[in-house]
Structure formats: C-alpha cells, structure tokens
C-alpha cells in the first residue's frame with residue numbers, strides 16, 4: 001500500500017531522520033569509478049558541510065590503497081561518524097580497525113540465495129556467526145550496523161531472527177537492504193515496520209526499478225531513522241537512492257529537514273568531477289535542466305510568478321534559475337533575455353526575434369545568447385561597437401577563376417585582401433580569412449541559404465554557424481546579393497566570437 005495513504009503511514013515532520021552517505025563505498029563500486037585518497041577527502045569534507053550523519057568511507061578489506069584512503073578520512077576528525085564496509089569475517093573488522101574508523105557495517109547474508117548459494121553456510125550458523133562478529137566489533141568499541149544483504153528477497157521471519165540475533169549481541173542497528181533494487185514500497189514498509197519493532201532500523205535501497213526514493217520514503221514511514229544514500233545516485237548497476245533526492249523529498253513533501261540543502265549542488269559537482277560521471281541534464285535537483293525553462297508558456301508563467309513551474313526555489317539547493325532559448329521560445333522569454341542584455345526592442349521586434357529564434361531552434365539547433373543578440377541586431381537595426389567590420393566587397397565570377405577582394409575595418413584599421421575560390425562566395429571567404437589571419441581561426445559549422453522573396457530579385461538570407469573554443473554563434477544576414485549576405489554573416493559571426501573570447505588582436509599575416 002502506498003506510504004502516504006493513512007496518517008500512520010506518513011512521515012511526521014518532527015521525526016528525527018538521518019542520512020548515511022555511501023558514495024565513497026557503494027558509489028565507488030559503480031563500474032569505472034576509483035577515487036584517490038585526495039578525492040575521498042574532498043568529498044568527505046563536502047559531505048560534512050552538507051551535514052550527513054555517517055560517512056561510509058570505503059571497504060577496508062579491498063586493499064592497502066583503500067585503507068590509506070579511509071585513514072585519510074578518519075584523520076579529518078569530522079563530526080560525522082566514519083565507517084567501513086566489512087564482510088561477515090573477523091579479519092575484515094580487523095582491517096577496518098587499522099583505519100581507525102568509528103564504526104563498521106557488518107554485511108551478512110539474509111536471503112537463502114546469499115546464505116547458501118553465495119557464502120555457503122546455513123541459516124542457523126549464519127545467526128551464530130553474526131552474533132559472534134557483533135560481539136567482536138563491540139569489544140573493540142565500534143559502532144555496529146548489521147546489514148542483512150538481499151534482505152528484500154529474504155524470508156521475513158528469518159530476517160527478523162537475524163535482526164534479533166544482531167541486536168541481542170549488541171549491534172547498534174540493523175539495516176534492511178534491497179540489494180538488487182527489486183522490491184516496492186508495500187513490501188519495504190512491511191519489512192521495515194516489523195524490524196523496527198525490534199530496534200533501530202536503517203534502509204539501503206537501490207534504483208534498479210526506479211523505486212529507490214519511493215522505497216526509502218516507505219522505509220522511513222515504517223520507522224527507519226537512518227537512510228543510506230549516495231551523491232548523484234551513484235552506485236552498483238542503476239545506482240543507489242540519491243542523497244539529494246531523499247533530502248529534498250523529505251524537506252519539500254514532509255517538512256522534515258535532514259541536510260544543509262544549499263550545499264547539494266556543489267556536492268554534486270565535486271562528485272561528478274572526481275568520478276568522471278556526468279550528471280544527466282534531467283536529473284532531479286542537480287541536473288542542468290532542473291531549473292531551466294525554454295518553452296514559451298513555462299517561461300512566461302515563471303516570469304509572472306517564479307513558483308508557476310517550479311516546486312521550490314532553485315536557491316534552496318544552491319542553484320539559479322535559467323531561461324533557455326530554442327524551438328519552444330515565446331515572446332516573454334525573448335523580451336526577458338533581451339532586457340538582461342540591455343537590448344531595447346519594441347513589441348513587433350520582439351515578436352519577429354521570437355519567430356527567428358523558433359526557426360533556428362526548429363533546425364535542431366541550440367540557440368545561444370550570442371545567437372539571440374545577432375538576430376536582435378538584424379531585426380532592430382541597432383549597431384554596436386565592432387572588432388571587425390565589412391567596409392567593401394567586390395566579387396567576380398565571369399573569368400576562369402572566381403576572385404574577390406575585400407576591405408575590412410579591424411579594430412579601427414583598414415585591411416585589404418583578395419582571394420580565389422570555387423565560386424564568388426568561396427573566393428570572398430578566402431579573402432576574409434586572408435585579411436584576418438589567425439583571427440579567422442574558426443570552424444564554419446553550417447552554411448544555410450533561404451530565398452525570402454520569389455523572383456530573380458529575391459532577397460536571400462544566409463545563416464552561418466561558426467565555432468571556436470567550445471563557443472559557437474549563428475548569424476543570419478539578408479541581402480539581395482548572396483555573396484554579400486554570406487560575407488556579412490561570416491564577418492559578423494567572427495566578430496562576435498572575437499568579442500566573446502576577448503582575444504587580443506593578432507596582426508594580419510603578411
């Protein structure tokens with residue numbers, strides 16, 4: 001049954017719920033991820049700033065390098081409890097002790113598949129062994145959480161026996177683990193509610209079915225007071241439940257605070273950088289698009305009331321709202337972005353600019369602010385200070401080799417050059433490149449011609465996209481002469497790239 005349907009099954013805002021972060025252990029188990037000691041230290045510090053209660057720093061049994069990294073984290077003397085994963089083996093606990101951890105997670109099999117098929121023991125021996133391990137760890141003054149691995153596929157009566165044996169032996173808590181992310185909120189609720197009758201319970205959920213958060217919330221509703229999470233939902237296979245998602249869901253839906261939410265975005269970036277795993281743009285809380293609006297109706301609504309299309313303010317999680325331009329842009333978004341750039345345009349001009357932005361977006365293009373400004377300048381006829389400007393152009397195509405000569409103003413000085421090519425446009429472009437030298441080092445990503453009016457006197461619009469240093473700009477110019485429109489568009493695009501780069505002027509190559 002869903003977790004919020006009855007008052008008993010909801011999460012009261014006065015509950016104390018804490019978050020355990022296992023980015024440095026389960027997160028690091030994501031294929032291809034390996035964190036250096038320095039990276040673990042950096043992440044641990046930012047987890048501390050965010051206010052997590054427990055940091056599982058790694059698996060001491062993995063090797064000397066891992067133990068060195070865990071020791072670096074324990075050396076930080078954080079407020080958070082620092083722990084290590086241990087299998088149900090005494091030597092794993094000894095290795096964790098070498099790292100001076102505050103506590104251990106003793107991971108023992110819970111389902112018959114794990115008890116018999118993986119570890120090769122029996123239910124009875126597993127109970128006995130678990131109790132011995134807990135007593136051993138407690139004798140060494142460790143905080144102890146016993147995790148019943150594959151608990152969601154275990155016989156629930158046996159899981160209770162395992163929790164009972166652990167708690168009676170002195171474990172501080174028992175953890176319900178949905179190891180392969182196979183279960184749903186109803187079963188999670190039932191299992192955790194039964195375990196919570198016995199003592200403190202944690203929950204460890206995975207996202208294989210996309211139910212990580214749902215199950216974590218079900219576990220909390222059922223009485224779990226410590227939830228295992230990872231930053232950005234990193235972890236085995238489809239990952240663990242994301243720390244940022246649990247924290248914001250508890251805050252926004254249940255009014256229950258667990259973390260310093262405004263630290264979440266920095267934390268996400270730090271982990272993404274260290275692990276090399278990029279954030280999906282549509283990822284809740286921390287994805288690039290989480291607070292970005294492109295479609296006209298949303299942008300217009302958001303400008304009228306910033307809560308119109310957002311559940312909570314982006315600043316809550318350390319972010320800012322962004323308006324994007326593209327195929328779905330409307331007048332309100334264009335007007336707001338132009339205002340941000342100090343560009344004046346009347347209503348008709350804004351409507352025309354919005355149409356041109358949509359057309360550009362329609363061609364599958366991302367529309368940048370530079371694109372918008374180029375369109376606005378064309379539509380409004382407003383000029384601006386330029387680094388490069390076209391003064392004159394002559395092109396001939398009658399002879400054997402099409403040639404063009406060009407006169408440009410470059411930072412106030414005149415430059416003249418000529419070029420040849422396969423046609424007049426190509427010749428003019430070579431002349432431009434000749435005149436500008438290295439300033440023209442930019443790739444022509446696309447070149448597109450449209451006849452705006454019919455007949456032999458048609459006005460053509462030439463649209464070019466030029467790119468340099470990860471920046472690209474699209475400029476369209478309309479003229480009766482296709483060569484002139486092409487050169488104007490290209491010179492303007494280069495000018496905008498130069499302005500964006502703030503690149504010092506290079507002398508023309510002689």
Ligand SMILES: CC(=O)SCCNC(=O)CCNC(=O)[C@H](O)C(C)(C)COP(=O)(O)OP(=O)(O)OC[C@H]1O[C@@H](n2cnc3c(N)ncnc32)[C@H](O)[C@@H]1OP(=O)(O)O
Pocket residue numbers: 026029059061062063085087088089107108109118119149179236
């Ligand atoms: C659900 C989870 O996320 S569990 C945590 C997963 N984490 C890791 O695997 C940490 C990284 N792993 C490692 O560094 C290595 O696998 C080590 C050091 C743990 C073990 O390496 P190896 O000795 O080479 O063993 P290997 O990896 O081949 O097999 C795992 C062994 O652990 C045993 N094991 C697994 N779980 C448990 C457990 N809960 N309790 C006791 N033993 C266990 C397996 O039975 C197997 O033992 P066996 O070789 O006697 O059959």
Ligand SMILES: CC(C)C(=O)C(=O)O
Pocket residue numbers: 026085107147149150177178179180204206
């Ligand atoms: C070690 C345990 C908690 C685990 O990672 C899992 O069950 O997924």
